[in-house]
Amino acid sequence: xxxxxxxxxxxxRVTDYARRVARRWYVVVAAVVIAVAxxxxxxVSGSTNQATATASVYxxxxxxxxxxxxxxxxxxxxxxxxxxxxxxxxxxxxxxxxGLTAKRLRSHVSVIATSASAGGTAGSAAxxxxxAPTISITVEGPWSRQRVQAAATSLANSLIGFENRxxxxxxRQLKARITAEQTEVKQLQATVDRANAALQEVDRSSLSSTxxxxxxxxxxxxxATSTQQLGDVSTQLPNDQIxxxxxxxxxxxxxxxxxxxxxxxxxxxxxxxxxxxxxxxxVGVGLALLWEExxxxxxxxxxx
Numbered sequence: 001x002x003x004x005x006x007x008x009x010x011x012x013r014v015t016d017y018a019r020r021v022a023r024r025w026y027v028v029v030a031a032v033v034i035a036v037a038x039x040x041x042x043x044v045s046g047s048t049n050q051a052t053a054t055a056s057v058y059x060x061x062x063x064x065x066x067x068x069x070x071x072x073x074x075x076x077x078x079x080x081x082x083x084x085x086x087x088x089x090x091x092x093x094x095x096x097x098x099g100l101t102a103k104r105l106r107s108h109v110s111v112i113a114t115s116a117s118a119g120g121t122a123g124s125a126a127x128x129x130x131x132a133p134t135i136s137i138t139v140e141g142p143w144s145r146q147r148v149q150a151a152a153t154s155l156a157n158s159l160i161g162f163e164n165r166x167x168x169x170x171x172r173q174l175k176a177r178i179t180a181e182q183t184e185v186k187q188l189q190a191t192v193d194r195a196n197a198a199l200q201e202v203d204r205s206s207l208s209s210t211x212x213x214x215x216x217x218x219x220x221x222x223x224a225t226s227t228q229q230l231g232d233v234s235t236q237l238p239n240d241q242i243x244x245x246x247x248x249x250x251x252x253x254x255x256x257x258x259x260x261x262x263x264x265x266x267x268x269x270x271x272x273x274x275x276x277x278x279x280x281x282x283v284g285v286g287l288a289l290l291w292e293e294x295x296x297x298x299x300x301x302x303x304x
Contacts, residue, residue, distance in 0.1 A: 020292040021285050028284030035280030039272055052140035053148040055156035055259035057081075059132040059163050060252050067243075075163055075253070078113030078133045084162050085111050085137060085155050094154035098147045105151060108141035134256060135159060145261030152259035163253035170251070174244040181237045188230040195223035 021028065059075040074080045084090060086109070091102040098105070113133045137159070139152040198219045202212055 021288045024288035024291050027288040027291060028281060031284030031287060032277050032280035035276040035283070036273055039276040050140070050142050050264040051145045051148045051261055052138060052264060053145070053152040053259040053261040054136055054138040054257075055152045056256035057135045057137065057156050057159050057163075058254055058256050059135060060167060060250070060254070061132040062166050062251050063246060067246075073166075075132045078115070078135065081133075081135050081159060081163065082111045082113060085109070085135070085159055090155060090158045093158055094151045097154040098143075098151035100143070100147060100151065104141075105139070108139055109151075109155065110138045110140075112136045112138075137259075139259075140264075145263060147261075149259045149261030152261075156255060156259065160253045160255065167247050167252040171244065171247045174240055174247065178237065178240050178244065181233050181240065184233050185230065185237065188226050188233065191226040192223060192230060195219045195226065199223065 059078075059081060062070045062073050062075060064070050086106070088102060091105050091109070094100075095102040095105045113135050115133045137152055137155045139148045139155070141148060199216055202215045202219070205212065205215075207215060
């Protein structure tokens with residue numbers, strides 16, 4: 001008994017699908033209109049006040065006593081900064097400042113770390129290497145510009161305070177040492193001046209040469225010791241002043257750009273409608289093809 005050969009595979013033609021979609025063009029149009037209408041209603045119902053604000057924070061690069069960078073610090077790990085900004089306590093402080101709730105604020109905060117030396121951008125939970133990164137904190141939501149700006153500023157200031165714990169301690173110590181050195185310079189200079197005045201007085205006196213040598217010996221020793229100490233302190237003082245400047249300019253976390261609240265631009269809204277229309281078109285084409293397929297199957301079952 002011979003069996004009939006299987007039917008050849010049916011050739012798929014794009015024009016066939018195009019004709020099917022064209023026959024149900026109203027389905028595609030309806031899907032596009034519905035998608036655009038949903039986006040429009042969403043914006044009108046509460047998102048018309050959509051605003052955004054971004055604050056950028058440089059995390060700082062701590063330096064050791066010798067001036068070299070300290071490796072493996074929180075400032076070199078952007079993941080720690082991201083975790084801190086996203087923490088419940090930090091969000092609660094920002095929410096209180098902006099008049100929101102931490103629960104509502106959490107889903108509207110994005111944090112991106114950019115490593116300047118690497119020249120790339122890390123994800124919100126990624127780590128960057130090769131130096132202190134810059135953290136961009138963005139708050140975007142259906143609120144006023146003032147609220148998103150207050151929230152972003154609060155988050156940035158909290159991060160700066162967290163990152164500057166080491167720098168603050170170092171700054172206080174350097175300021176105290178500089179003050180002590182400046183006081184010591186004045187005291188040593190006064191001693192040097194007093195010793196010089198005493199030596200000049202001895203030289204102008206009517207004492208004999210032997211008596212002048214004896215009287216000048218102690219003042220000469222004081223002058224030599226004070227001059228040596230004055231030179232050492234005068235050398236150390238500018239070094240500490242430069243180190244203090246480095247704490248403020250290099251080591252400390254600081255605001256790169258302040259948060260400025262702004263409404264979502266019309267371009268972004270138009271792009272939302274374009275995306276909605278495209279999605280509606282895709283869905284409409286799928287529904288039109290599905291309708292045609294169901295109609296064909298129903299016709300076949302009716303003839304059977």
